[in-house]
Amino acid sequence: MILKAYQNSISIKLKSTAILLFIIVLIQACSSTKYIADYQSIVKKVTIDSIDAKFEEQAYNYVQKDIRPASKLSINVPLYNLFNTKDGRYKTSDIKPFGTPPAILDSTLVEISRTQIQKFLKSKGYRQAEVTSAIKIADKKAEIVFNAKPGPAYFIEKLSDSIPNVNIRNLYESNKAKITHLHKGMQYDEDSLTYEREQIYRIMKENGYFYFLRPYVNFDVYGAEANSKTNKIDLNLNVTDPANGPHKQFNIGYTHLLIAPNPDGLPDSARYKLSKDTLNGIIYTDFSKRYRRNPIVRYDFLKQGDLYDIRNENLTYDRLYELNVFKNVKIDYFRRDSTSNKINAIILLTPQKVMSNRVEGEIPFNGGTVGFTLGNTYTNNNIFRGAERFELQVKGGLQSRIGNGAKVFSDIYQRDFSISASISVPRLMIPFYNPVLGGNGMPHTTFATSYIYALQKDVSVRRIFINSITYDWFETKSKLHSFTPLNFEYRFGNLDTSKVDAVTRFNNLYYSSLLDRKDLTLGMKYTYTLNGDKLNQLRTFVYLRAGMDIAGNMLQGISKLTGAKHDPANNDPAKILGLPFNQYTRPEVDIRWYKHLGGERQFIARLNTGIAYAYGNSVLTGIPFEKQFFAGGSNGLRAWQARTIGPGNYNRQVLASDEVRKAVFGLDQLGTLRIETNFEYRFTLARKFFGATLKGAAFVDAGNIWNIRRGESITLENPELDELTVFKLSKLAKQIAIGTGIGLRYDVQYFVFRFDVGLKLKDPQFVGSDQWVISKFLTGSRDFKDSYNSTHGPDTYRFIQYNFGIGMPF
Numbered sequence: 001m002i003l004k005a006y007q008n009s010i011s012i013k014l015k016s017t018a019i020l021l022f023i024i025v026l027i028q029a030c031s032s033t034k035y036i037a038d039y040q041s042i043v044k045k046v047t048i049d050s051i052d053a054k055f056e057e058q059a060y061n062y063v064q065k066d067i068r069p070a071s072k073l074s075i076n077v078p079l080y081n082l083f084n085t086k087d088g089r090y091k092t093s094d095i096k097p098f099g100t101p102p103a104i105l106d107s108t109l110v111e112i113s114r115t116q117i118q119k120f121l122k123s124k125g126y127r128q129a130e131v132t133s134a135i136k137i138a139d140k141k142a143e144i145v146f147n148a149k150p151g152p153a154y155f156i157e158k159l160s161d162s163i164p165n166v167n168i169r170n171l172y173e174s175n176k177a178k179i180t181h182l183h184k185g186m187q188y189d190e191d192s193l194t195y196e197r198e199q200i201y202r203i204m205k206e207n208g209y210f211y212f213l214r215p216y217v218n219f220d221v222y223g224a225e226a227n228s229k230t231n232k233i234d235l236n237l238n239v240t241d242p243a244n245g246p247h248k249q250f251n252i253g254y255t256h257l258l259i260a261p262n263p264d265g266l267p268d269s270a271r272y273k274l275s276k277d278t279l280n281g282i283i284y285t286d287f288s289k290r291y292r293r294n295p296i297v298r299y300d301f302l303k304q305g306d307l308y309d310i311r312n313e314n315l316t317y318d319r320l321y322e323l324n325v326f327k328n329v330k331i332d333y334f335r336r337d338s339t340s341n342k343i344n345a346i347i348l349l350t351p352q353k354v355m356s357n358r359v360e361g362e363i364p365f366n367g368g369t370v371g372f373t374l375g376n377t378y379t380n381n382n383i384f385r386g387a388e389r390f391e392l393q394v395k396g397g398l399q400s401r402i403g404n405g406a407k408v409f410s411d412i413y414q415r416d417f418s419i420s421a422s423i424s425v426p427r428l429m430i431p432f433y434n435p436v437l438g439g440n441g442m443p444h445t446t447f448a449t450s451y452i453y454a455l456q457k458d459v460s461v462r463r464i465f466i467n468s469i470t471y472d473w474f475e476t477k478s479k480l481h482s483f484t485p486l487n488f489e490y491r492f493g494n495l496d497t498s499k500v501d502a503v504t505r506f507n508n509l510y511y512s513s514l515l516d517r518k519d520l521t522l523g524m525k526y527t528y529t530l531n532g533d534k535l536n537q538l539r540t541f542v543y544l545r546a547g548m549d550i551a552g553n554m555l556q557g558i559s560k561l562t563g564a565k566h567d568p569a570n571n572d573p574a575k576i577l578g579l580p581f582n583q584y585t586r587p588e589v590d591i592r593w594y595k596h597l598g599g600e601r602q603f604i605a606r607l608n609t610g611i612a613y614a615y616g617n618s619v620l621t622g623i624p625f626e627k628q629f630f631a632g633g634s635n636g637l638r639a640w641q642a643r644t645i646g647p648g649n650y651n652r653q654v655l656a657s658d659e660v661r662k663a664v665f666g667l668d669q670l671g672t673l674r675i676e677t678n679f680e681y682r683f684t685l686a687r688k689f690f691g692a693t694l695k696g697a698a699f700v701d702a703g704n705i706w707n708i709r710r711g712e713s714i715t716l717e718n719p720e721l722d723e724l725t726v727f728k729l730s731k732l733a734k735q736i737a738i739g740t741g742i743g744l745r746y747d748v749q750y751f752v753f754r755f756d757v758g759l760k761l762k763d764p765q766f767v768g769s770d771q772w773v774i775s776k777f778l779t780g781s782r783d784f785k786d787s788y789n790s791t792h793g794p795d796t797y798r799f800i801q802y803n804f805g806i807g808m809p810f
Contacts, residue, residue: 032081032102033140035090041142043069043103048117048146055124057598059148062116064109067144069102076100076685097689105142110135117146125188126150127231152231154188154223161237165246168204168239175203188233193219200239205310208249210333210343216240216247250308253342254281255300259349261287263327266348280304288351291325295386295426299323299438302331302345315439320349322442323387323426327352354382362804370408373397373416389424401665401794413457413665420450428471441474456667460516464626465490470525480529487551489521490579491624517621521582523551535808538596545590549627552583556616566617573617582624583616592810600684600695605677606810608636611708612672622672622712629674629705631737634803635810636676637701639739639758641801646705647671647725648735651765653791665794669705672712673727676703678810685744695745697756702738704764734771738762739801745808756803773799 032042046068048059070077079099084091090101114133121129128151136143159182163169179199181192197217204212220236241247256274260266266287275285281304284293299319301312313331320329328350333343361374375395383390399414428435429445437443452464470484495516527547534541559566559574566574573580588610595603612623633642646669652661680699687693706727727735743756761774769775776784777799788797 032077035081035085035088036102036104036140038140041105041137041140043067043105043144044141045069045143046146047143048148050148050150051121052150055121059117059120062120063113063144063146064106067103067106067109067113070100077102079686097686099686105135105137105144107135110144113144114146117148121148121150123190125153125155127154127188128152154231154233156182156184156186156188156235157223157232158234159184159237160235161239163237163239165239165241167249168209168247171203171207172200172239175199179203182235182237188221188235196237202310204247205308207309208251208307209247210250210308211242212247216242248341250341250343252281252302252304252306252308253336253344254278254283254304255302255345255347256283257285257297257300257347257349259286259288259291259296260351263351263353265328265350290351290354290382290385291387292385295388296320296323296349298427299442300347301438302347308343316347319438319442320347324389325352325354325382325387326350352381355380360806369399370402371397371399371414383423387426390422391424392419392421394419415453415455415457417453418450420448422446422448428473430471437473439474440477441480443471443473446470446472459495459667461494462625463492478531478533480532482525482527482529484525487521487523487525487549489624491520491626492518493625517624519580519582519621519624520576521551521624522555522576523549523553523582525549534594538600538602539594540596541594543590543592543594547588549586549588550584552581552617555581556583559617568617568619568621571620573621580621581617582614582621583618584612584614584623584627586610586612586623586627590810600682602682604680604682604810606679608674608676608678608703610674613708614672625668625670628670628672630668630670631674631676631703631705634754634756634805636678637703637737637739637758638699638741638743638756638803638809639701639760639801640737641798643668643670645669645737646735646764648704648706648727648731649724649764649767651724652795658793661792662794671705671725672708673706674703675706676701678702680809682745689746692746692748695747697743697745698741699743699756700738700740701758702736704735704737706735735764736762737764743803752807754803754805754807754809756805756809758801758803760799760801 036042046060046063048056048063051059076099080101081099083096083098084101110133114131118129118131121131130149130151132147132149134145134147136145161172163172179196181195186192197214200217201212201214216239218238218240220238222234222236223230223232258266258274273285273287275283277283280297282297282300284297286293299316301315301319303312306312316331317329320326326349328348330348330350332346332348334346335343356379358377358379359375360377361372363370363372373395374397375393377391377393380390381387396415396417398409398412398416400409401411401413402408424444424446426442426444428437428443435443447469449467450465452462452466454462454464466487466489468484468487470482472480472482474480493516525547527545530544531541532543532545535543555576556574559576564574566572568574575581588608590606590608592604592606595605597603610629612627612629614622630643631637631645632640636642637645648671650669678699678701680697682695682697685694685696707725708727710722710726712725738761739758740761741756741758743754746753759774759777762771763773764771766773773784781799785797789795
């Protein structure tokens with residue numbers, strides 16, 4: 001009773017603290033004016049009147065940021081007030097990086113804003129536009145009103161051009177239909193003129209005109225004067241030649257590719273030691289002596305004799321950087337003869353540090369358990385002197401029960417260890433075929449091997465050995481293909497026989513067989529990714545990742561060729577090398593809609609689903625343990641710890657013995673079908689927060705895992721229980737888990753530290769209205785937890801789940 005009262009006291013204190021903090025923030029939001037001087041005012045509203053609706057948002061962007069009021073729902077100003085006020089005034093030094101200051105009225109900024117809005121309107125065709133400003137002040141609160149008189153819009157009546165260079169004229173005319181935004185009758189818009197200039201510049205640089213500059217493109221505008229009696233404009237495009245003669249096209253001569261001796265760059269003395277040997281138009285000089293020639297020059301797209309094309313220059317930059325062995329790439333050009341139409345390229349490459357070592361760790365915890373995972377990754381980006389990336393990772397961890405006065409890590413129930421190595425080569429290594437790809441992204445061939453050891457105390461030991469070869473290549477910049485023609489897995493499980501009887505009595509035969517199975521897998525995988533290059537961009541797009549994992553068909557064919565007769569349905573599977581082989585198909589789809597809401601606000605809707613179906617040689621044994629699906633965790637249903645939900649309405653209360661529950665404590669809850677949806681709203685809290693950007697997120701997650709047929713996780717000795725785990729569309733609403741929460745993202749540009757707090761709303765392990773556990777959280781949470789713990793121990797119930805991670809969840 002004392003313990004219960006103490007726990008209730010803690011809960012009351014936490015809730016009181018949260019309420020107090022909310023009140024403080026609310027008070028701060030209403031009291032910004034008391035921190036400013038009597039002669040100052042805080043801008044509460046900015047209005048721009050009499051502007052065409054399609055230009056309102058753009059015009060508002062010309063209001064100076066320091067006088068733009070914060071949103072009424074924003075907590076940035078209250079946070080700033082909370083940490084950056086002293087003695088009734090705003091601090092002038094030692095400013096804390098929390099929130100943003102209020103918008104204080106500044107008449108100079110108002111005038112700058114008025115002028116910029118007026119210029120903007122004129123650039124959009126309102127050549128007679130006039131904008132005035134007015135300021136209303138009451139109780140230190142200011143409202144700024146910009147009143148626009150746009151006048152008539154001007155339209156283009158005539159379009160003409162003056163391009164004396166015949167070659168350039170022909171080039172422009174042949175591309176005009178694809179690039180131009182200008183046409184008769186359109187409203188005059190300076191942005192369209194700028195776009196036309198950029199497009200002409202791009203076309204020239206893509207077609208050999210190396211020395212072409214933007215100022216060679218200009219426009220004559222007639223009738224645009226503000227006092228013009230008509231609102232018609234005549235437009236003439238000029239593409240002029242330089243004073244010393246017409247524009248000339250240039251071809252690539254030879255390329256001099258230089259690699260500096262170290263990351264400090266190329267010393268002046270190096271020019272006396274340049275190589276004289278030319279091969280395929282490339283002179284290769286490696287002062288560092290670290291790199292073989294072919295892997296580097298393969299991604300020089302400035303080929304001798306080709307017409308100069310800025311796209312090939314950019315492509316060379318991109319691919320040489322993507323080799324990940326150079327910290328700097330610089331391309332210059334020179335002409336040996338001023339009368340020649342050849343330009344020679346100099347590609348200067350500065351090496352970066354080749355080897356690195358990274359230590360990573362995490363501390364997963366839940367009610368009644370604590371643990372850690374620690375890993376070390378060694379990387380060599382040039383192991384065979386051809387920009388081959390070698391990685392060696394060693395990782396280990398453990399999980400322990402806590403509580404009842406036991407010391408931390410005195411009751412370790414789970415240990416994991418893995419070691420993996422991979423070599424990634426920056427090209428496609430295909431026998432009898434040598435494709436030269438790289439126009440849209442760097443192709444790779446990856447050879448990987450790994451060994452995994454997993455021990456579950458008093459239950460099982462699993463050992464897995466995996467080898468694979470994978471090809472990755474880009475169809476376009478946004479379409480990535482990944483094909484693994486060879487994926488070999490050897491699996492050796494060993495169940496603790498002293499616990500088998502207890503487990504089987506409580507209907508976990510299938511789970512036991514998963515942990516005890518000894519088999520091998522030979523299969524292939526394919527994954528297609530769309531718009532992966534846009535994930536870090538604030539824009540609207542659809543992301544798709546779809547994959548297929550197929551195994552066992554080739555081994556099945558080999559087995560049939562031997563003529564041996566087997567009956568997998570009656571526990572007589574075919575074997576290879578003395579072991580049964582797995583046969584299954586496992587498609588999976590992850591589709592997301594990213595919606596940009598302006599500024600740094602973004603909404604994401606995601607659907608992630610997959611199904612694993614065993615057949616043929618595995619019709620009885622089913623899907624391997626590692627190939628099954630789970631729910632929960634920092635990238636899924638964030639209100640649940642990973643692998644602790646489902647399948648279906650499964651509830652561990654069915655394990656009616658404390659001994660058995662303890663024996664299977666921590667075992668993963670798995671299924672052969674997963675359906676999961678996530679909705680997340682992202683926004684920025686503070687741009688300068690201890691040297692980085694602090695972002696926030698609010699989310700709702702829903703989903704679960706199921707079995708697609710009976711007997712996949714529980715034996716038919718208990719058909720009622722088995723029924724709870726099988727997917728049926730009619731029961732979908734009763735078997736969906738729902739959680740919500742908020743999160744923080746600490747963005748340091750190169751990676752993101754993430755902290756999410758998930759709250760359970762609906763838990764499918766319960767029945768009827770009891771599934772809506774949010775009602776228990778709000779009233780009677782302690783009694784609910786005590787009741788749950790008494791029938792599920794050593795499992796304990798948690799309404800709130802904390803998740804730490806690196807990178808965005810999706």
